[in-house]
Amino acid sequence: MNITYKITKDNINWEEVAGVLKRSSLSDHSPKEQQIAFENSYAVVFVYDDDRIVGVARALSDGLFQAAIYNVALDEEYQGHGIGREMINRLIAQLKGQNIILYTHPRTVLMYEKFGFRRAKTALELFQAGSEQLEWLEDTGFFLPEGFRFADEYKREDMKGPAWRH
């Protein structure tokens, strides 16, 4: 294994990027679509074993205050050796001073907590997905049930809509 990290977007083999994301089941988009998504991202990390891409990560950002991490994936045979940690650290290093949000699979919630991420009680997402994909997200445990409230929120007047309503 000869692992190196690259944080620039030049001379990237987008077929390999699409392959990593497809194998991890994170994204099934074409190499051209991945190229657009990564080239339009603010920060990227590509992990190479010799000259082959085996890991990817990217983040959107306004360049000053707010950022969002997406598409963090490492080929299975490279997992569990600290490479993912290094990849994520190198992505976060490019977002210095910025707030960072991310949505992850339930199985990696604990991992991101190790990086200092906290679960957000008021984060909401509007997915532009078909009903089948939404159902999968629901069944896999990405969403709280519709209309969900945490126990302490039931007594909050400011969560019941505008004051003139009640």
Ligand SMILES: CC(C)(COP(=O)(O)OP(=O)(O)OC[C@H]1O[C@@H](n2cnc3c(N)ncnc32)[C@H](O)[C@@H]1OP(=O)(O)O)[C@@H](O)C(=O)NCCC(=O)NCCS
């Ligand atoms: C997520 C991923 C990039 C992590 O890469 P990795 O190289 O296996 O991670 P590392 O070996 O660097 O581990 C980093 C730390 O996270 C922990 N960790 C890794 N995967 C974990 C998991 N699923 N749950 C809890 N902790 C986890 C490790 O124990 C390690 O902690 P430590 O430093 O305290 O020992 C990789 O597992 C992956 O690509 N998974 C499939 C795609 C995916 O689920 N991506 C995240 C959703 S966006």
